[in-house]
Amino acid sequence: MPVQLSDKKLELIEELGMHFEKSGMQPAASRIFALLMISDQGELSFEDIYGILNMSKSAASNSINFLIASDQVDFITKPGERKRYFRCKLKSLKEGVQKMLESMDVFNSILKKVLEQRAEETEEFNKGLEDVVSYLDFMKMELPALFLKWENLKK
Amino acid sequence: MPVQLSDKKLELIEELGMHFEKSGMQPAASRIFALLMISDQGELSFEDIYGILNMSKSAASNSINFLIASDQVDFITKPGERKRYFRCKLKSLKEGVQKMLESMDVFNSILKKVLEQRAEETEEFNKGLEDVVSYLDFMKMELPALFLKWENLKK
């Protein structure tokens, strides 16, 4: 029998899951990842997962494997048991934020290519683009220092 | 006849368009928005757009209207002409970055709710979560000042 969760937790799984969905993760994987963050059990079995979330074994299997492959979930085993117990890697959350900031930088480098290709005559538009580029450049330059500041603050 | 674009520009439209797609925009809208950023004509007609991008009138019409509704594109008209000339609103780019940062904050507030629901016994995990929350809190607090710093630097 799978662990039972309070209604509040089940609601939170929906809310958090929706958030992951919005940022591009598949629905089933989003729920599973949310569940692993919300359940008080440090780790859950395969049966727990598809039982609590009321999804088919195949949906659970595929999504769990996706989450493992994308380094967002890992698992432990217990001596004498064949089951795997899955848990979310919190580290992946901060890495997710990191990736978001990196994608700003990818965008910026495309913008720079756009600027190179644009005719000089369209001065006003180009200035607008340069403004965005300079903003993103600045962010990229300053964020590492900001991160350090936070690390120091923690101590 | 629609305006013709160099191969380099057409490639860039693909690259930039792909980037918008990845961040959730529909394919046709992504190409149109990219085109409006890359074309040297300050603004393009309906015919230009579906002609250059080789898409149906309906695809173009729907996507243009979506872009207008979501405030990413606007248009001008010329005296004595019925055509509309569409152009991208660069302001929407910076607003896009802004929205991304705001979504970090929404995420953070869900994380806080998760923390409230978690049992105290799972100390290590909770500490990890608190760490992420504190990181996001810090970012939210510091980013406005960073933005001001950039604005002053520009002058």
Next chain:
DNA sequence: CTTTTAGTTCACAAGTTAAAGAACCAACTT
């Protein structure tokens, strides 16, 4: 060696998205 456990894989159904094409319509031209 037969059954159970812990999953995986496959074949399919259902739903969603994206685009095409044709018909349509309103405003302007001739």
Next chain:
DNA sequence: AAGTTGGTTCTTTAACTTGTGAACTAAAAG
């Protein structure tokens, strides 16, 4: 008033996504 221009809307189609259930498999238990 008949045609043309600049789109819009509707219907259909193709493709992709998501998930189900059933069959399968490999390891362990009885």
